[in-house]
Amino acid sequence: MNLSSQVPPHSDQLKVEFPLEHVLLLTLNRPDRLNAVSRQLNSDLTSVLRWFDEEPRLWIVVITGQGRAFCAGADLNVWQQDQMQGRITEQESVASSLHGFAAISRRHTSYKPIIAAVNGSAYGGGVELVLNCDVVIASEDAVFALPEVKRGVLAVQGVIPRLAKAAGHQLASEMLLLGNPVSAVQARDRFRFVNAVVEPSNVLSTALDVARQITLNSPDSVQSTKEGLMLAQKHHFEEAVRTHSLSLVSKRLYNGENVKEGLAAFVEKRRPTWRNPSKL
Incomplete structure (x- = not known):
């Protein structure tokens, strides 16, 4: 559309x-x-x-x-x-x-x-x-x-x-x-x-x-990285890391298709084809 x-x-x-x-x-x-x-x-x-x-x-x-x-x-x-x-x-x-x-x-x-x-x-x-x-x-x-x-x-x-x-x-x-x-x-x-x-x-x-x-980068990785940067402005080091690792955005990354595609593309020595992130 x-x-x-x-x-x-x-x-x-x-x-x-x-x-x-x-x-x-x-x-x-x-x-x-x-x-x-x-x-x-x-x-x-x-x-x-x-x-x-x-x-x-x-x-x-x-x-x-x-x-x-x-x-x-x-x-x-x-x-x-x-x-x-x-x-x-x-x-x-x-x-x-x-x-x-x-x-x-x-x-x-x-x-x-x-x-x-x-x-x-x-x-x-x-x-x-x-x-x-x-x-x-x-x-x-x-x-x-x-x-x-x-x-x-x-x-x-x-x-x-x-x-x-x-x-x-x-x-x-x-x-x-x-x-x-x-x-x-x-x-x-x-x-x-x-x-x-x-x-x-x-x-x-x-x-x-x-x-x-x-x-050119994984949208899941980019968005989770931005979340980490935002959390760094709000929290001290350990709290920022812990909150980021357990967030919904990080969960989407680790359980999504783009992490699989990125690792497979690396092993197969090809350019990855990213998918649109799923809605949170």
Whole structure:
């Protein structure tokens, strides 16, 4: 069955494509607002990513932005209107959000890799989104900033603990407390949350090539490995190892067809043919 026909309804603020087998490409499509996340775009991302998590034929998602920015974070104009009209507070919104900003920044229930193709600037929530991706490819001219302190608000959707782990306390403090922008090279070499910096024209193709390389591996192994990485962020060493070894994702791996295929392919000196993972 064609994947395109199965995509949940969504607005034109989100472009949904399938550039490679097993790969979903999502493009934030509000270039006139630097891809700031509106309520509609957040709703689109929530429903499409929920479907992605459940679709066994899709193994990896790549996120990028349309135009000259990756994502400018939250739409502050809407935020101000909500404040003026006494709508739900940011505290309540954060506390009630299952997956965080743009349905990605605190996404803990998906074991499928997320790749960010940062084609331009990322601000605020855009950086929060990036920090929860598994691989980050950035344009040479990309800029990353957490300017919340300059706006009287707070970066609270998951970036503080993640950045502290990636960069260490002092460098995380520099980025969070000053609110100043950092270059893609600084994000890679000093703050350590970017994997590769490439020419602007090569951002998406590089991200898709990384996705292609991952699809050459067993999807059961990839998803169980990602679960292990996620558990490492939550637990101490022994608890993380024990919880991972006894999880449903690990059970699926050890009892599935792909482990048999991988070992047989090694013995027979051939390339393995992977099957879609079964639903948990």
